Amino acid sequence: MAQKLESTSVAVVAEDVRRTYFLAEPVDAVDGISLSLADGSFTAVMGPSGSGKSTLLNLIGCLDTSDEGRIEVGGRAVAALSDAERARLRGTAIGFVFQTFDLLSRLTAAENVALPMVFHDSVRENRDQRARTLLERVGLGDRIEHRPSELSGGQRQRVAIARALANDPTLLLADEPTGNLDTETGAEIMDLLVDLNRQGTTILLVTHERTIAEYADHVVHLLDGRIESLEHLGDARDVAVATDDRSPIAEGGDDR
Amino acid sequence: MNLRESLRISWRSIRSHKLRSALTTLGVIIGVAAVITFMVLGTGFSQSIVGDIEADQEPVMTVHTQTVPEDGFGIMPVDTPIYTETDVEVLEQVEGVEFVAPDGSLDLVQTSTDDEQVTGVVDAHATTSDRFEHEPLVEGETFDAEDEAIVNERVSQLFEGNVSAGDELTLAFDDGESATVTVAGVAEAELGEQTPPRVFLPVDPYYTTTVETPDGTEERAYPTLHVRAGSLDDVEPAQESIVDYLENDSHAAELKQDDDEIEVQTVEDAIEQFMDLVDQLTVFIGAVAGIALVVGSIGIANIMIVSVTERIREIGIMKAVGATRRDVMQLFLVESVVLGVIGAAAGVALGLGVGYLGVTFLEWPMAYPLDWIAIAIAMGVGVGVVSGLYPAWRAARVDPIEALRHE
Numbered sequence: 001m002a003q004k005l006e007s008t009s010v011a012v013v014a015e016d017v018r019r020t021y022f023l024a025e026p027v028d029a030v031d032g033i034s035l036s037l038a039d040g041s042f043t044a045v046m047g048p049s050g051s052g053k054s055t056l057l058n059l060i061g062c063l064d065t066s067d068e069g070r071i072e073v074g075g076r077a078v079a080a081l082s083d084a085e086r087a088r089l090r091g092t093a094i095g096f097v098f099q100t101f102d103l104l105s106r107l108t109a110a111e112n113v114a115l116p117m118v119f120h121d122s123v124r125e126n127r128d129q130r131a132r133t134l135l136e137r138v139g140l141g142d143r144i145e146h147r148p149s150e151l152s153g154g155q156r157q158r159v160a161i162a163r164a165l166a167n168d169p170t171l172l173l174a175d176e177p178t179g180n181l182d183t184e185t186g187a188e189i190m191d192l193l194v195d196l197n198r199q200g201t202t203i204l205l206v207t208h209e210r211t212i213a214e215y216a217d218h219v220v221h222l223l224d225g226r227i228e229s230l231e232h233l234g235d236a237r238d239v240a241v242a243t244d245d246r247s248p249i250a251e252g253g254d255d256r
Numbered sequence: 257m258n259l260r261e262s263l264r265i266s267w268r269s270i271r272s273h274k275l276r277s278a279l280t281t282l283g284v285i286i287g288v289a290a291v292i293t294f295m296v297l298g299t300g301f302s303q304s305i306v307g308d309i310e311a312d313q314e315p316v317m318t319v320h321t322q323t324v325p326e327d328g329f330g331i332m333p334v335d336t337p338i339y340t341e342t343d344v345e346v347l348e349q350v351e352g353v354e355f356v357a358p359d360g361s362l363d364l365v366q367t368s369t370d371d372e373q374v375t376g377v378v379d380a381h382a383t384t385s386d387r388f389e390h391e392p393l394v395e396g397e398t399f400d401a402e403d404e405a406i407v408n409e410r411v412s413q414l415f416e417g418n419v420s421a422g423d424e425l426t427l428a429f430d431d432g433e434s435a436t437v438t439v440a441g442v443a444e445a446e447l448g449e450q451t452p453p454r455v456f457l458p459v460d461p462y463y464t465t466t467v468e469t470p471d472g473t474e475e476r477a478y479p480t481l482h483v484r485a486g487s488l489d490d491v492e493p494a495q496e497s498i499v500d501y502l503e504n505d506s507h508a509a510e511l512k513q514d515d516d517e518i519e520v521q522t523v524e525d526a527i528e529q530f531m532d533l534v535d536q537l538t539v540f541i542g543a544v545a546g547i548a549l550v551v552g553s554i555g556i557a558n559i560m561i562v563s564v565t566e567r568i569r570e571i572g573i574m575k576a577v578g579a580t581r582r583d584v585m586q587l588f589l590v591e592s593v594v595l596g597v598i599g600a601a602a603g604v605a606l607g608l609g610v611g612y613l614g615v616t617f618l619e620w621p622m623a624y625p626l627d628w629i630a631i632a633i634a635m636g637v638g639v640g641v642v643s644g645l646y647p648a649w650r651a652a653r654v655d656p657i658e659a660l661r662h663e
Contacts, residue, residue, distance in 0.1 A: 063576060063656045084580040091578015098660065102573045106272045116577040118261050163577065 010072075011170050011202040012037040012060055017069035019055055029055040030066070031225035037171070037204060042197040044205045044213035047222035053206045054175060056222070060204065061094050061173045062086045074170040091116050095164025099176035101156040103148040109135060109159045110144045116166040134162035138192060154185035161192060165201070172196070174205045178212055190215045257583045259590070266591035269567075270598075277595060280559040283552025284599030284639055285606060288632045290545035292607025293614065295628045298538030300611070300620035305534075306527050307621070313523050314390065315354075315488045317495055319347075319481040319502065323516045335361070337465050337477035338511035339502075344481065346506070350497045352490030357387035358478040360463045363430030367455065369423065372415050378453045380427065382463030387456070387482055388443065396421030396441030402458055404440040410453035412442050427455070435462070470510040477511070483520075491522050542628070552599065553639040560592050560647035564654075571651055572659025585652040592644025593637055600636025604629050 012035075019030040030052045037043055045053050058064040059071060062078055065086075071078045074093045081089060090096075095116075103112045113131040122130075135144050138158040148156050157177060164172050174193065178186030194215055197203050205216055213219045219231040270277045321334040337360060347356045364380035366373055388398035388406060399406055405425065412419045419425065421439050428434040437457065445451035457463075459476070467477040485494045502508050502518045512518065521529075564571070571584055579587075608624070615622050 058657050061576075063660075084582065087575065087578055087580040087583075090576060096576045098576075102569070102576075102660065104570055104573065106268050115574070118265075119257050119574070119578040119580070119583050121258060167578070 009039045010036050011039045011041070011074065012204070013070075013072040014056075014060065015070045017056075017059060017066045017071060019052075019059060019064065019066050028225050030059065032069070033222075033225070033227055034069075035220060035227065037202060039170075039202055040197070040200050041218065042194070042203045042205070042216045044207055044216035044219045045222060046207060046210070046213050046219055047228070048208070050224075051222040052225040053208075053222055055225075057173055057175055057204065057206050060171070061096060062090045087119075091119050092167045093170045095161075095166070095169040095172045097157070097160050097164050097172065097174040097177045099179035101148070101153070101160045101180070103156055103159055103163075105148050108145050108147055109140060109151065109162075112148070112159055113162045113166055115163060120167055130166065131162070134165055135159070137165075138162045152185075153181050154188055157181065157185075157189050158192065161189070161196070165196070170202060172201050172203045174203065176207055177205070178207070178209070186212065257579070257586060259586075262583075262586050262590040263594070265587060266594050269591060270594060276559065277598075280556055281552075281595050281599030281602065283555035284549060284596060284636060285552070285603040287545060287548030287550075287552045288600050288603025288635065289607035289610060290548055291542050291632060292604055292625065292628060293611045294538060294541045294545055295625035296608065296611025296623055297614050297618075297620075298534055298541070299623035299625055300615040300618070302531055302534040303623060304618075304620040305530065313488065315485040315491045317483040317485070317491065317498070317520055317522045318526075319483060319498065319518065319520050320479065321508075321512060321516045322519050323513070334513070334516050335479040336511075336513070336516075337467060337479050338508040339479070339481050340467065340469055340475040340477045340507040340511075342469065342471075342475060343502070343506045343508055344478075346501060347481070347483065347498055350494055350501065352485050352487075352494035353498075354484045354486050355384075355386035355389070357384045357482040357484075358459060358463075358476075359383050359387075359480040359482055360459070360465060360476075360478040362457065362462055364427055364455070365430050366428040367411070367414075368426045368428075369415055369417060369419060372417065374414055377414065378411055378455055380429075380455045380457060380462075382457050382459045383482070384459055386484075388441065390484065391443060393441040393443055396439065399440040399456075399458055402461055403435070403437050404458070405437040406441045406443050406456040407439055408443045408451060408454045409445040410451050411455055414453050425455070427457075467507075467511060469507050471507075475507075477507075491524075495520050495522055549635060549639060553596070553643040555643075556592055556595055556599075556639065557643035557647060560588065560644055561650065563591075564588065564647050564651045567651075568654055568659045568662050571654045572656045572662065575654070575656035576660065581652040584654070585648045588648035588651045589641065589644045592647065593640030596636040596638070596640025596643070597633065598636075599639070600632050603636075604632050607632075 014036070015034050017030055017033050018028065021027045021029055033056060045056060047053050055064065059066050060073065062073065065079065073089060076089065078086065104115065107115070110128065110131040113134050114127040117127040117130065132144060135141060138161055140155060140158050143151060143155060148159070151159065178189055181189060190212060193203055207213050214233060217233055219233065221228040221231065319339060321336065321338060322331050323334050325332045339358065344356050344358055347353060360382045362380040362382055364378055366375050367378045385398040385400055394409060407419060419439055421441055423439045424436055425439060426434060426436045463476060465477060466474045469475050483498065485491045499520050502520065508518060574584060612622055
């Protein structure tokens with residue numbers, strides 16, 4: 001069982017999760033990963049290409065479903081959900097931030113931020129108000145009516161972060177959020193994420209850059225679809241990430 | 257996601273590709289415009305004709321025979337002479353009937369003036385002078401002697417010298433007989449250019465076709481009778497009496513073939529028949545134009561499929577932020593329905609415009625085929641749904657992970 005080393009409530013639990021892709025031959029992209037993320041934690045996932053980082057992120061983000069094992073997000077078991085329910089869960093409990101920002105170019109910043117709320121059927125006035133508030137929170141109060149093409153890369157990523165926060169998610173998933181940004185802008189985005197984390201947002205970040213991973217409290221190192229090691233960066237919070245006892249690599253690599 | 261939001265989002269995506277959207281709907285626009293134009297022209301045409309006829313409606317009827325041919329399609333006129341002199345005399349006594357003018361055709365071979373001759377072309381009809389009592393003659397008057405004739409304007413124009421009242425014509429018949437007649441009057445060509453050149457002669461002595469009546473006597477008999485009632489109000493009751501007599505007690509009833517039907521047609525009946533014909537024709541042309549609609553819907557489907565592929569990343573993003581399959585399907589379906597409706601609306605406008613130009617040019621009355629406009633808009637929605645269904649289904653099935661990986 002996944003253990004909580006601290007009695008905080010849990011945002012995400014993964015238990016012996018496996019995902020195999022059948023390409024030319026079967027590839028075990030995620031091969032028995034167990035971990036749990038405490039509410040309010042900031043965790044980075046690192047590993048080389050093909051180590052299963054993105055697959056893990058997609059599984060936790062309900063974009064993909066595991067072949068084996070169980071995943072709970074905000075206390076709900078993902079496997080039992082229908083396609084539509086998973087979509088709703090994505091919209092309400094999870095916020096995505098992508099490397100390529102992925103804003104809709106036709107929509108203004110505010111409309112992009114409001115998009116998750118559109119699928120959530122919230123009233124338009126509320127949406128507009130919330131989009132405005134969120135954009136102010138990420139420092140774009142003066143760019144509300146701008147289109148993505150009129151914004152810099154850093155500004156676009158801030159819009160994407162504001163969008164991820166739209167439905168007040170349990171968990172924010174960031175896949176290489178600084179990958180397309182220069183170092184300075186990347187640092188600003190990371191500062192924003194740290195700031196959000198301090199305000200209580202649980203964050204799971206995938207990166208292959210050590211300097212970016214170091215913004216997190218914990219780093220999960222993946223290799224070949226398994227947890228190679230766990231690293232506690234000993235910041236403000238106590239250990240909030242645990243791995244399955246049965247996972248030999250995690251056991252051996254637990255270097256906290 | 258509610259419908260208004262889908263409409264808003266779809267409208268934006270349509271507007272962001274103005275040229276493409278315009279080209280996409282072009283097929284529907286042309287299809288609908290063609291349908292509407294034909295309906296406007298068809299209605300205008302029939303109204304103009306019917307208007308002309310109704311404006312100077314005469315209390316006249318035509319009695320003739322028709323049959324349904326063996327292959328079962330349409331109605332064929334039958335030219336057997338079955339209406340005898342006795343029938344004519346009886347019908348003249350029917351209340352409300354002013355006169356009954358028999359009409360029999362004569363086999364005219366050659367028509368000549370002093371220095372010109374025409375072979376064929378002109379057909380000759382034997383009738384009585386009553387026939388022209390109420391008809392406005394272009395010149396002259398009706399015949400009242402056996403060597404007089406009436407020609408219509410087309411005959412008059414046939415000869416370089418322009419035959420007119422008082423001129424002499426020599427007529428050579430198929431049976432070798434010939435006669436020289438004086439033109440007493442020139443009648444109007446009722447259907448303008450479409451009217452065949454025609455010369456009218458007195459029944460006596462030119463019409464010699466006789467049949468043996470059921471009473472055992474030999475009588476002249478005609479294939480057609482022209483009946484005139486005293487007034488428009490007399491037409492209907494007179495028609496009833498005539499039909500009743502002809503079908504039950506007349507020589508014609510005995511003489512006709514079993515499959516033949518005696519038809520007493522008033523001007524109103526003629527208009528109705530004509531309208532039926534025009535309606536059939538209009539619907540037929542409309543159906544042809546409807547093919548353009550099918551092509552148009554294929555156009556929309558095609559563009560929507562391309563659009564799904566092109567916007568696959570956008571679909572991925574929407575799914576990542578919480579759009580269900582239904583939401584995505586709804587978005588694409590609404591977009592194609594909006595395209596269909598825009599196409600139909602533009603098509604209606606264009607169709608009315610072209611139709612208006614057409615009827616103005618042809619001097620027909622303008623018509624607004626409201627039923628067809630409603631059908632066209634409904635077709636727009638239908639085309640949108642049908643052509644959007646498959647692309648929307650494909651969009652809904654897009655795997656968000658694949659989509660987000662897509663460049």
